[in-house]
Amino acid sequence: MVGKENVICMNDLTKYYGQHQALDRLNLEVEKGTVYGFIGPNGAGKSTTIRILLGLLKPTSGSAFILGKDVIKKGAVIRRHVGYLPSEVHYYERMKVRDVLNYALSFYPDADRSRLEYYLDLFEVDPKKRVKNLSLGNKKKVAIIQSLLHDPDLLILDEPTSGLDPLMQGVFFNVLKEEKEKGKTIFFSTHILSEVEKICDRFAIIRQGQIVATKDVESIRKQVMRILKVEYPAQDRIPHIEHEQIVKREVHDHIVRYYVQGKINEVLRQIVHDELNDIRVEEPSIEEIFMDYYQPKEPEGGK
Amino acid sequence: MRMSIFKQELKFHRNSFIIWAVVMVLFVFVYLGSYEAIAMDEQMMKVYEKLPEAMKKAYYMDQVNMADIHGYFVSTFMYLIILMGIYTAISTATVFAKEEDRRTAEFLYTRPVTRTNIFAQKILSNLTGLILMHLMVLGAIFLTLTGIITADYEPAVFVYVVMSTFFVSAAIGAVGWLISTFLTGERLASSFGIGLVLGSYMCHILSGLAEELEPFQYFSLMYYTDLPFIVQNSALPWEKTAIMLLIFVVSGGLAHFRFQSKDIHV
Numbered sequence: 092m093v094g095k096e097n098v099i100c101m102n103d104l105t106k107y108y109g110q111h112q113a114l115d116r117l118n119l120e121v122e123k124g125t126v127y128g129f130i131g132p133n134g135a136g137k138s139t140t141i142r143i144l145l146g147l148l149k150p151t152s153g154s155a156f157i158l159g160k161d162v163i164k165k166g167a168v169i170r171r172h173v174g175y176l177p178s179e180v181h182y183y184e185r186m187k188v189r190d191v192l193n194y195a196l197s198f199y200p201d202a203d204r205s206r207l208e209y210y211l212d213l214f215e216v217d218p219k220k221r222v223k224n225l226s227l228g229n230k231k232k233v234a235i236i237q238s239l240l241h242d243p244d245l246l247i248l249d250e251p252t253s254g255l256d257p258l259m260q261g262v263f264f265n266v267l268k269e270e271k272e273k274g275k276t277i278f279f280s281t282h283i284l285s286e287v288e289k290i291c292d293r294f295a296i297i298r299q300g301q302i303v304a305t306k307d308v309e310s311i312r313k314q315v316m317r318i319l320k321v322e323y324p325a326q327d328r329i330p331h332i333e334h335e336q337i338v339k340r341e342v343h344d345h346i347v348r349y350y351v352q353g354k355i356n357e358v359l360r361q362i363v364h365d366e367l368n369d370i371r372v373e374e375p376s377i378e379e380i381f382m383d384y385y386q387p388k389e390p391e392g393g394k
Numbered sequence: 395m396r397m398s399i400f401k402q403e404l405k406f407h408r409n410s411f412i413i414w415a416v417v418m419v420l421f422v423f424v425y426l427g428s429y430e431a432i433a434m435d436e437q438m439m440k441v442y443e444k445l446p447e448a449m450k451k452a453y454y455m456d457q458v459n460m461a462d463i464h465g466y467f468v469s470t471f472m473y474l475i476i477l478m479g480i481y482t483a484i485s486t487a488t489v490f491a492k493e494e495d496r497r498t499a500e501f502l503y504t505r506p507v508t509r510t511n512i513f514a515q516k517i518l519s520n521l522t523g524l525i526l527m528h529l530m531v532l533g534a535i536f537l538t539l540t541g542i543i544t545a546d547y548e549p550a551v552f553v554y555v556v557m558s559t560f561f562v563s564a565a566i567g568a569v570g571w572l573i574s575t576f577l578t579g580e581r582l583a584s585s586f587g588i589g590l591v592l593g594s595y596m597c598h599i600l601s602g603l604a605e606e607l608e609p610f611q612y613f614s615l616m617y618y619t620d621l622p623f624i625v626q627n628s629a630l631p632w633e634k635t636a637i638m639l640l641i642f643v644v645s646g647g648l649a650h651f652r653f654q655s656k657d658i659h660v
Contacts (some may be wrong), residue, residue, distance in 0.1 A: 145504045147658040171506040181497035181660070183406070197398040198505045237501075 096123045098245050099144065099274040103153035106139055106300075113139045117154065117298040121278055122294075124329040126271055128287035128294030128308075129280040137280040138178065141249050144278075145175055157245065171199065174243035178280075179248040180230040182222045188233055189218035192240065199241035212235040213262060227254040235263060239270075246270060246277045252286060264290055317351040321362055322369040328363045334358050399502070399512060400595040403519035407485060411523055414481045415530050416449035418474060422534035425470040427542045433461050453592050457622035463545045467535075468555060468621035474531065475559050476595050479615055482524060482563045483587025486570025489516050490653060491583035509654050517571060517646070522564055530555045558619045565638040566591065566615070568645035575652040578659065591615070 106114040114136045121127045142148040144155055146166035155162045157169045164307050165264050182191050192211075196202055211218055214232040225233065231254040239248060246267075266276055267290055272325035279291060287294050288308065295305040316338065323329045326345045337360050339350035351358050356370065362370065432438050442450075442460050450456045453472065458465030495501040503512065535552050570587050577583040598614035600607045611617040618638055620631035 142485065142658075146509075147500065147503055147660070149657060167506050167508040167511070170504060174506075176503045177500050177660075179497070182501060183498055184496070194398065194402055195501075195505075198396065200396065254540075311640070 097121060097156075097283075098123050098125075098126075098158060099154040099278060101153070103141070104140070104143065104150050104155055104273060105152045105312070106136075106143060106148065107151045107174060113221060113300050114143075114150070117179045117300075117302055119295055119302060119305070123269070125275050125293055126267065126277040126279060128291035129297065130282060130284065130294055131289055131297035132282060135297045137282075137297060138249055140297070140299075141175075141247055141278075141280060144247060145170065145173070152338060156204045171241075172244040172289070174184075174238035174246045175243065176234050176238040176246070176248045176251050178253060180227075180234040182230070182233065184223040185221060187219060188216060188223050188225070191222060191233060192218070192237055195237045196240055202241040206240055206242065208238070210239060213258065226260065228256060234260065235266075239266065244275060247275055247280075249280045250282070251279065252281070253284065298312065316352050317355050317383055318373040319351055319355065319358065320371040320373055321347050321349065321367055323347065323367050328366065330360075332361055332365075334361060396507075397515060398505075399507070399515035400519050400522075403489075404446070404522065407519065407523055410485070411527070415527060418477055418481075418527065418531050419534040421474055421477065422531060423538055424534060425473075426467060426538045428504030429463055429466050429543060433463075433545075437493070448602045450598075452599050454622045458625050463543060463547045464551050464625045467552070468625055468649065471489055471555060471559075471621060472616060473616055475562065475619055476591060478527065478531075478559055478563050479566050479591035479594070479632055480588050481527065482520075482566045483570050483591050484584045486520050486567040487573045487577075487583040488580050489520055489571065490574040491577045491581040494578040494660065495580040497660045499658050503658050510650070513650050513653050517567075517649075520567055520571075521564070523593065524560070524567060528556050528560045528563070531559075539542060548628055549623055550628050551650050554624045554628070555619075558624060558630055558635065561642075562615050565618075565641040567590060568642040568649065571649035572645045572652065575649050575656060587589045590595075617653040643646075 097120045099119065101117050101119045104117040104248060105112070105115055117136075117140060129137055129140070144162055146162055146169075149163065158172055160169050160173075186194070192207055192370060195290075196204065196207065210216075215235050216229060216232050216236065220229075220235070222230065231251075235251070238248070252263065255263060271277060276337060279286070281287060291308050293305065293307050296303050323345045324328060326342075328343065329345065329347055332349070334351075334357065336351050336353050336355075337349050338352050341350075342349040349358065349362070358371075359370075408526060421626075439461060442455060442484075445455065445457070453467055453469040454465070455469060459595075460466050460469060493502055503509070532553065535556070536549075537594055538550070539549075569590065573586050577586065594613055594615045596618040597610040601609070601611035601614060601617075607637075618634045620634050623629075623631045
């Protein structure tokens with residue numbers, strides 16, 4: 092059953108390449124207006140999933156829906172409302188940038204052509220250049236423009252920032268925020284975890300073709316531990332502090348890192364009671380949180 | 395149906411089309427234009443008569459009169475069939491393969507059009523090129539006939555020769571599309587297509603060498619254009635044309651089925 096507000100819905104999506112199983116019964120729902128991170132290490136199945144959504148690959152079994160329509164049966168209709176940014180950009184080398192973008196626009200007769208000039212200016216792309224003369228970053232910018240030109244309801248971005256300089260990454264993220272404010276849905280594949288933290292509302296982690304977790308970025312931040320890094324005057328002056336919220340303690344010389352679960356107020360009060368040189372509150376990066384999901388589990392009984 | 399892909403394909407192929415068209419038109423001007431100089435040359439006719447039987451057979455000289463404009467035309471037109479075959483094989487065998495090879499498939503196949511639509515527009519652009527190429531050859535033939543040749547001629551023979559070549563080219567084209575849906579390397583696909591055409595020519599030559607090699611003629615393009623039949627009857631060889639049409643429909647249908655169902659790897 093396809094949820095009313097779900098822009099993307101995958102049901103037991105499975106894909107085999109010969110004997111190799113690339114996707115294993117993927118189930119995922121992306122609600123309208125969400126910026127959804129789709130993260131996982133290389134070869135986890137991110138691009139395969141995206142290519143099935145776009146109709147480039149056929150699933151071995153299972154189904155996928157975009158805007159309530161089957162991606163296999165109604166692919167062409169769906170793609171009218173989808174903007175796609177591939178991870179590696181390949182256009183017709185001899186064409187000029189403007190010709191490529193006009194060619195892309197020609198598939199959307201109702202598209203507002205003024206958006207082309209707007210985005211060319213915004214991303215500082217020279218439309219007279221031939222594709223073959225563009226740098227990797229500039230090709231990426233052309234691809235970003237092409238994905239946005241027809242004002243799609245859903246943006247599918249496959250590792251969108253690779254090749255972009257930090258300045259352009261900033262411009263790009265601002266555009267994504269604007270699109271989100273307009274109610275657009277963004278499905279965002281990446282293995283750069285800080286990007287997920289920066290822009291996503293929710294994320295799913297895919298590993299070895301399986302979804303291993305789906306989480307809310309905000310809630311995971313609230314649930315996670317904070318680290319209190321306390322510098323005492325000397326190692327023999329480190330007090331013995333016990334609290335139910337302290338789940339772990341690491342001592343290095345005269346510095347102690349207390350891992351605190353939940354609110355830190357009480358623990359903090361207890362710590363500052365003793366003499367100390369410095370105290371810092373650290374949040375584990377989202378990368379540290381994800382790493383547990385990322386790494387393949389050792390088989391039981393293994394080394 | 396918006397014709398964006400069709401128009402873009404025509405643009406992509408414009409330069410190669412012009413080069414091939416110039417080559418073929420020049421070929422017609424040079425070979426057909428030199429008919430009277432050769433036909434009037436008795437020494438040349440004697441040379442033709444002394445050629446080995448296998449060679450005479452290869453150039454239809456066992457069936458047509460080289461002193462006659464129509465006979466002379468079809469014996470030289472064989473090269474144009476090969477040229478046309480190579481042009482067709484290259485342009486059709488690469489039509490889908492190049493998108494995967496150059497990795498532009500990811501752009502093209504994620505446009506809001508069905509695979510059938512993409513297939514239709516691409517093969518339509520191939521067919522348009524093919525029709526235009528044959529019309530240009532036909533135009534060059536009649537330009538030469540009216541401007542240079544003084545001998546009497548039957549216009550229908552020349553029209554049927556070009557029509558017959560078109561049907562054979564269309565069949566080669568459909569086989570090319572099928573090849574293109576299986577191969578993902580542009581060079582491999584075009585080499586495969588050219589190999590088929592040249593292999594077919596070799597079959598034509600082989601079939602004339604000995605009686606036991608005659609079955610090779612069934613793999614030859616020249617067998618299906620049947621130019622001597624056109625000269626002798628001033629009509630299209632309908633049975634062989636029907637076979638070409640059948641190959642066109644079956645190969646085209648298979649190519650569509652394959653294109654529709656295949657995974658696009660980029």
